[in-house]
Amino acid sequence: MKLALRSGLRWKVSLAIAAVGALVAVALSLVVHNAARVSMLNSARDVMDSRVQIAQRFYESSGGKLMLRAKLDDPALPKPLREAADLGQRATYLQDSGSGAPEVWASVPLRNGKILSIHNRFDDRFDILDDLDRALIIGSVSVVLGGTALGILIGGQLSRRLRKASVAARRLAEGDPDVRVRDAIGGRVRDETDDLARAVDGMAEALRSRLEAERRVTADIAHELRTPVTGLLTAAELLPPGRPTELVRDRAQAMRTLVEDVLEVARLDGFAERAEMQDIELGEFVLRRVRAFLPEARVRVLREAYVSTDPRRLERILGNLLANAAKYGKAPVEVTVEGRVVRVRDHGPGFPEELLREGPSRFRTGSEDRAGQGHGLGLTIAAGQARVLGARLTFRNADPAGPGGGGAIAVLWLPESSPTDTGTFPIIQVPD
Structure with missing residues (x-):
């Protein structure tokens, strides 16, 4: 036995819009977050590069004095910066400890063979990134909720129109000749439900015309049969008594009853009968x-x-x-x-x-x-x-x-x- 989950069109549309909105919001949030992070890190690298150059000029012009938290041959200097110094290159490096803002290093080799380095954390900038993330989360949730509400509104309107069409079609199937699905759904919006309603109305009108034609043919045939059947029944009354005569009378009476019943059904199908209460x-x-x-x-x-x-x-x-x-x-x-x-x-x-x-x-x-x-x-x-x-x-x-x-x-x-x-x-x- 298969279990089928039945849900309304309103909720299906709402869930679809909410899912699409959530995917778009998450994708955009990730893109914005990564772009902002990369921009902040590049900016931090530029700042540290500028600071290490200032520290180098100050060291060389002051006869070996250090400034701006600069250090010589720092034992904590990352290995990539040591390798860059061996090649005579000024470099920057991001050291991510896994918690908080990454530490930004900058180093430059000196003429005396030593390495001048400086490092710092830009916690204030990454606090801004946290604020941006919160804003993105709030915006994403707002987009999903707004999309869900919009889906409920659109799906509800479409669902109402389809329910009205279903009720009208059911009344039409039950024999109400005055029902029109297009009039039942109403509204000023023209969409696929209007096409469906017009198609159902057209089909109902075609079936009604065909049934009416069949009813008229049935009634005409039964009416034309009434006179000869009545004559046959009258003629059977004139036959001499006997078993064959009884059979003829019985079949003639059965045919007369059938003709009368067919005529009555035709009148009832025509919805022209009125009750006398x-x-x-x-x-x-x-x-x-x-x-x-x-x-x-x-x-x-x-x-x-x-x-x-x-x-x-x-x-x-x-x-x-x-x-x-x-x-x-x-x-x-x-x-x-x-x-x-x-x-x-x-x-x-x-x-x-x-x-x-x-x-x-x-x-x-x-x-x-x-x-x-x-x-x-x-x-x-x-x-x-x-x-x-x-x-x-x-x-x-x-x-x-x-x-x-x-x-x-x-x-x-x-x-x-x-x-x-x-x-x-x-x-x-x-x-x-």
């Missing part, structure tokens, strides 16, 4: 409808509630859920009313994984255990009618090890307020 007592309503649709089902009203809904559409949802449970599940079928929540459960193999993951879809009947008959329109119609009511229809499977064993559970959540258009709540499939 009435106040009803939910528990009593569900009880009467279940007795009419599936008398053998068990009904429990745990808590009664008065709701404002469209009785015809609610009846359609209950009928399709009960028909699905009776056809693909196993007895007993249980219906529970608790306030504004209606649960329909069977004890069969449960909903297929594709339905739990993607929701109901037309002409997809699921796994082999729950398929083999039907066209997958029942739950699609139920979900569409729930959207018109502003309700939320969820699907999940019961735990096989839990009370009552496994089975499929459909839960209808009716809203507290009436929808203002084709539904105020998206259809969500939650595989609890």
Whole structure:
């Protein structure tokens, strides 16, 4: 199992800017420090060279007197200066003890064969270098903090725009036809997020146009089939009694039901349906409808509630859920009313994984255990009618090890307020 560290774009940009700022600050600090140190040491060498020349002239003009802490044949004289004196050269030398400022030596050979030398530490100059280092450290820290703050500001703005685009795209995927990603991100800055938003809007518009064209074709085909199917059903009623006649009537009725379902799905997909709201007592309503649709089902009203809904559409949802449970599940079928929540459960193999993951879809009947008959329109119609009511229809499977064993559970959540258009709540499939 691989562990993935997830962090926001804001912090990634901030860390990148902070890292680059730190590298630049450290590099510049090292360059400035080394340049200042070399300059100070060269200056100290020049000063000591000048001093040893003055000491030499004073020694020669005064008949052997020393000045400026000058010494003759100093036993501590570094070896490189002795070698330079043997060659008759005036020289300077840096002797670094490892602590504090280095000691600067200067020497010059005299005519009498002796070596005049002088040495000194320039602690004051190196105190200035320490002050410079502190200033460089403070400046580097300031640059890193400033870069981090700038990264948080820039990354935060970009992250907000991307989050807005993500929310808008999610609403678009849930079926909101009025969402535009470009309008959702807003702002006056034009960057790559605008290009992404325009691309998503263009793709959504193309998909919407294609789906609308497919919906119209489906509706037109179903509408054109309605008349001949009705004629076929009428003609089947005129056939003489017998087994073949029953088969013809059964298939003609099934075809008529399919055509009506396809037309209903097309109307629901067009977002043109409107609910006609009435106040009803939910528990009593569900009880009467279940007795009419599936008398053998068990009904429990745990808590009664008065709701404002469209009785015809609610009846359609209950009928399709009960028909699905009776056809693909196993007895007993249980219906529970608790306030504004209606649960329909069977004890069969449960909903297929594709339905739990993607929701109901037309002409997809699921796994082999729950398929083999039907066209997958029942739950699609139920979900569409729930959207018109502003309700939320969820699907999940019961735990096989839990009370009552496994089975499929459909839960209808009716809203507290009436929808203002084709539904105020998206259809969500939650595989609890």
